[in-house]
Amino acid sequence: MAELNSKIPQGPLETKWTSYKSQAKLVNPANKRKLDVIVVGTGLAGASAAASLAEMGFKVKAYCYQDSPRRAHSIAAQGGINAAKNYQNDGDSIQRLFYDTIKGGDYRAREANVYRLAEVSNNIIDQCVAQGVPFAREYGGLLDNRSFGGSQVSRTFYARGQTGQQLLLGAYSALSRQIHKGNVEMYTRHEMLDVVIVDGRARGVIVRDLVSGKIERHSAHAVVLATGGYGNVFFLSTNAMGSNVTAIWKAYKKGAYFGNPCFTQIHPTCIPVHGEHQSKLTLMSESLRNDGRIWVPKKLEDAALIREGKKSPLDIKEEDRDYYLERRYPAFGNLVPRDVASRAAKERCDAGFGVGETGRAVYLDFADAINRLGHNVIEARYGNLFQMYEKIVDENPYKVPMMIYPAVHYTMGGLWVDYELMTTVPGLFAAGEANFSDHGANRLGASALMQGLADGYFVLPYTIQNYLADQISVPRISPDLPEFIEAEKQVVDKINRLMNIKGKTTVDTFHRRLGHIMWEQVGMARNEQGLRNAIEEIKVVREEFWKDVKIPGDAFSINMELEKAGRVADFLELGELMAKDALMREESCGGHFREEHQTPDGEALRNDEVFKYVAAWGYKGENTEPDLIKEGLNYEFIEVKQRNYK
Amino acid sequence: MALKYSSITKKVIMSLAGLFLIAFLFVHMTVNLLVLINDNGETFNKAAHFMVSNPIIQFMQIFLFGGFIIHIIMGIVLQIQNWKARPKRYKVAPYSEMSPFSKFMIHTGMLIFLVLIYHLYNFFFQAKTGNIEHVVYNGTEYEDMAKLVLVKFRQLPHTIIYIIWLLLLGFHLDHAFHSGLQSLGFNHNKYTPTVFIISRIIAIVLTVGFITIPVVIYFYRQLPV
Amino acid sequence: MDLTLKIWRQPNASSKGKFVTYKIKDISPGSSFLEMMDELNESLVTKGDEPVAFDHDCREGICGTCSMFINGRPHGPDTGVTTCQLHMRKFKDGDTIVIEPWRARAFPVLKDLIVDRTAFDKIVQAGGYVSVNTGGVPDGNAIPIPKVDAELAMDAAACISCGACVAACKNASAMLFVGAFVSKFALLPQGRIEAHERVQKMVAEMDRQGFGNCTNTGACEAECPKLITLENIARLNREFLAAKLGARKGENVRGGGGI
Structure with missing residues (x-):
């Protein structure tokens, strides 16, 4: 495969999706009943896709590793979901949401996809309201909006600080309805361990029942992977403990190309790391930056005294505070995009101005907002976030400024998909965070929920149908085909191999080592030497893992260590690919910052001449270099500029 | 029949019966307190006679017994469901509850029911079977219930049993009125705190009102010669 | 802080379970309860024992997966938090902590502290x-x-x-x-x-x-x-x-x- 066909419809940007929909092939109701679709993952993208496809009449089988589809990590998204409704009459439009998303993504996303995303964003809000999602409202009864980083309008819809939860419950409810009707077979506590390919098409999956340990073969006419992101490759991230890359990694190894693996988003407002046994990082909604002001002490000696616990932030006078985001970016101030805010925090901390015990924290101060709006308004807006902060840090953020530090949060990279969200393997689709498609090199706040639901509710139902229209004559696939038996055997062999290592070191130890390498060298700032080191170091850890990992118990019951081991084994391969991708991309763009490529005042420096493309990597075997295909990005409708938030 | 209802329907029926029983207890207490009037029991005997002879009251008695039976049967049926819902108990018992008595409704309820049988035997059946002294006021003959009460409550063991019984009833009632309203769907953040206060007042008034009778009789009344 | 843990262990749904006592040392009061459990499990795995199975996922109090009955209270001795948000500073050095699964007929135990x-x-x-x-x-x-x-x-x-x-x-x-x-x-x-x-x-x-x-x-x-x-x-x-x-x-x- 030398070329990637992104199948972008012809015509002007505004009509591409409409004309696609009007030309896409349909499947009649009687035939839909005969077609099976597997959906792996039940987050926003998976649950909404499974529910919508089942409503249309397809027979759906859905899988999640959690004990209930409602627990997928979409639930943890706090801040909100964007839509170009322009309810606030502040000049928003589909065009503007599209433009902000492309610009926010540092011109590394496909125009057609992003425009479609902005286009269906409004339908999502309508859909969720109809499902009974309790969005925040104004006193007049209409929907309320808040503003978010990277945009100059208020277009973010929210449900307190639990927007992801409420949207997921909407999708979960719709999914539950279809389960009850018998249109969806739901498999909880099942983890997908391989994709099965028959005659070049994705025809099923191999899953492990996490309770009985049984390996099962499941077949369908098409497979959708909506399995989320791979931020846990960094060990510490804001992802759920179980979030993993396994499903899309197996797809990659079965021939699906992996797009932009190095594009990782570091979220600027997380609770700083406290100790070595920390298991995960807690994110606080970016919406806090609406009213909070970010600062560090101006004087190095003040910062040092604070770190030693001899001074409190309240002792630092106004003139001795450095509101560095407002200083560097007067137009956007504290609302610059996430990558910019994160790097600015790292820059200050590296320069010795960091606070907190470790010096890896900056202040997010609400004193001004509380004076201006009153305690009650701030409590209504952020009460649950403040409470969460206080429970974790044991400090009252109404009185003492919060401490925040960036943490790995979202992976823009993922399986390469075309306009129809199909990977390079026919019949294998990827949706939500699992694909690479809409956010370019950096995702704007409140856009992940938008993309997940757009893919699941409004894109996949059309594009899958277009694919399945050719499959109506294919009878139900048998899970006893030799390809299934072979795939199952490989999965069983791998589990046996892991169980039989019987080494001395725990899975978490390896995971922590990998995470350390990734965070230091493939994290917020990257350079050639570091990336080369990372590639070598990851190889070492991987070899040791396969010689020395220790997994107690057996494979025939709940075995958390075995589950983790399988996931870490895949992370150990993914990490290397991320480093290779980052090494190849000799420019800084969005979440990818190469220290060699920055402006004199430390801003990211893109190289559009050479790198205005999507890097899609293809697996070529265990000890063979992966294949790199470049999908050029043509900006026909907007002018490519250096991002400027000043 | 009762088994086929959903758990909420059973609760609703039980709470309606319970609220009816609270109303009955107020009537019962008011009549009982008449025994403390120092007229050799005349007012009380006349009232008691009215209660056992008036046809409307007799008719109402069917509902009263019905109320008891429904309240008890529903309570037991629901309790069995509840016990079955947790076949294995915790090693460390659950820690929190709203009121200390709310956890023991079935226990206080069962004890109240046992003593109730004893109570019915002592008074109700004595009166019904006519196995009782009579007294004449203005030419009409009345059952001398007052004397029966006096005789009973001059005996210490009997008085103690009754006081304990009434305290149990008080504990049961503490979780009665507001709980009944909650089961019927009444809970409002503005009114519910008041409902809780009313509920406790009901429990205290009924308990103190009933207990006054044996206490006053034991310490301050002599048997008529 | 040093603690004694009494934890319900049950290999699978059909087997009988029992309480097993573990001692654990040097827990930071800033750790979350589940991080304390992670440390216990890491030490169990190192010794070659099976770790205590428990449900958990987001670790920020929103997914609803974690589910331990700690000293007579679901999610332990704090109000308005899940077990993953419970911090060890809520306990005292030397405390004994009894950890049980949810108990209900409708929530059968699958393994150790995991219920269905x-x-x-x-x-x-x-x-x-x-x-x-x-x-x-x-x-x-x-x-x-x-x-x-x-x-x-x-x-x-x-x-x-x-x-x-x-x-x-x-x-x-x-x-x-x-x-x-x-x-x-x-x-x-x-x-x-x-x-x-x-x-x-x-x-x-x-x-x-x-x-x-x-x-x-x-x-x-x-x-x-x-x-x-x-x-x-x-x-x-x-x-x-x-x-x-x-x-x-x-x-x-x-x-x-x-x-």
Whole structure:
């Protein structure tokens, strides 16, 4: 495969999706009943896709590793979901949401996809309201909006600080309805361990029942992977403990190309790391930056005294505070995009101005907002976030400024998909965070929920149908085909191999080592030497893992260590690919910052001449270099500029 | 029949019966307190006679017994469901509850029911079977219930049993009125705190009102010669 | 801090379990409860023992997966938090901590501290939704909703279906969970449309799953990590009564699973 066909419809940007929909092939109701679709993952993208496809009449089988589809990590998204409704009459439009998303993504996303995303964003809000999602409202009864980083309008819809939860419950409810009707077979506590390919098409999956340990073969006419992101490759991230890359990694190894693996988003407002046994990082909604002001002490000696616990932030006078985001970016101030805010925090901390015990924290101060709006308004807006902060840090953020530090949060990279969200393997689709498609090199706040639901509710139902229209004559696939038996055997062999290592070191130890390498060298700032080191170091850890990992118990019951081991084994391969991708991309763009490529005042420096493309990597075997295909990005409708938030 | 209802329907029926029983207890207490009037029991005997002879009251008695039976049967049926819902108990018992008595409704309820049988035997059946002294006021003959009460409550063991019984009833009632309203769907953040206060007042008034009778009789009344 | 842990161990659903005592040293008071469990497990694995199986995922108090009954309290000795948000500073050096799984007939133990809460999903599947398909819905602002109703609905919708209410209730009743689910729809115009049908279906399924019923003791409210109130149970009762009394002949959804 030398070329990637992104199948972008012809015509002007505004009509591409409409004309696609009007030309896409349909499947009649009687035939839909005969077609099976597997959906792996039940987050926003998976649950909404499974529910919508089942409503249309397809027979759906859905899988999640959690004990209930409602627990997928979409639930943890706090801040909100964007839509170009322009309810606030502040000049928003589909065009503007599209433009902000492309610009926010540092011109590394496909125009057609992003425009479609902005286009269906409004339908999502309508859909969720109809499902009974309790969005925040104004006193007049209409929907309320808040503003978010990277945009100059208020277009973010929210449900307190639990927007992801409420949207997921909407999708979960719709999914539950279809389960009850018998249109969806739901498999909880099942983890997908391989994709099965028959005659070049994705025809099923191999899953492990996490309770009985049984390996099962499941077949369908098409497979959708909506399995989320791979931020846990960094060990510490804001992802759920179980979030993993396994499903899309197996797809990659079965021939699906992996797009932009190095594009990782570091979220600027997380609770700083406290100790070595920390298991995960807690994110606080970016919406806090609406009213909070970010600062560090101006004087190095003040910062040092604070770190030693001899001074409190309240002792630092106004003139001795450095509101560095407002200083560097007067137009956007504290609302610059996430990558910019994160790097600015790292820059200050590296320069010795960091606070907190470790010096890896900056202040997010609400004193001004509380004076201006009153305690009650701030409590209504952020009460649950403040409470969460206080429970974790044991400090009252109404009185003492919060401490925040960036943490790995979202992976823009993922399986390469075309306009129809199909990977390079026919019949294998990827949706939500699992694909690479809409956010370019950096995702704007409140856009992940938008993309997940757009893919699941409004894109996949059309594009899958277009694919399945050719499959109506294919009878139900048998899970006893030799390809299934072979795939199952490989999965069983791998589990046996892991169980039989019987080494001395725990899975978490390896995971922590990998995470350390990734965070230091493939994290917020990257350079050639570091990336080369990372590639070598990851190889070492991987070899040791396969010689020395220790997994107690057996494979025939709940075995958390075995589950983790399988996931870490895949992370150990993914990490290397991320480093290779980052090494190849000799420019800084969005979440990818190469220290060699920055402006004199430390801003990211893109190289559009050479790198205005999507890097899609293809697996070529265990000890063979992966294949790199470049999908050029043509900006026909907007002018490519250096991002400027000043 | 009762088994086929959903758990909420059973609760609703039980709470309606319970609220009816609270109303009955107020009537019962008011009549009982008449025994403390120092007229050799005349007012009380006349009232008691009215209660056992008036046809409307007799008719109402069917509902009263019905109320008891429904309240008890529903309570037991629901309790069995509840016990079955947790076949294995915790090693460390659950820690929190709203009121200390709310956890023991079935226990206080069962004890109240046992003593109730004893109570019915002592008074109700004595009166019904006519196995009782009579007294004449203005030419009409009345059952001398007052004397029966006096005789009973001059005996210490009997008085103690009754006081304990009434305290149990008080504990049961503490979780009665507001709980009944909650089961019927009444809970409002503005009114519910008041409902809780009313509920406790009901429990205290009924308990103190009933207990006054044996206490006053034991310490301050002599048997008529 | 040094602690003694008494933890329920049960290899699988069909086996008998027992309490096993573990000593653990040098726990940082800033650690979360689950990080303490991670440390215990890491030490068990290093010794070659099987780690204690427990449910957990997001570790930020929203997914509702974590579920331990700690010293007589679901989610342990703090209010308004899940086990993953519980911090060790809530305990004292030298404490003995007893950790049990949720106990309810409807939540059978799968292994150690992991229980099967599929019963909750079944209740939702019975009717916990607004029956709209994707597409063809009116504009989001077509029906204004009073802010107070939206807020009350959100209070109820905050439920994470962790099952702490069932675990805390002396009757293992799921009324707070069902009450929250019924309320969040009943309070909004979109959900009102099939409110009567929904409440009957969900209650019938709740009974079928073998939960106990509500005796208004309020333990659920006291232990709910999302501070969901008994008002939601009253609303459930109210909605249920209205549905049963208001249904036309033959339109009642048959309920009840017997005792």
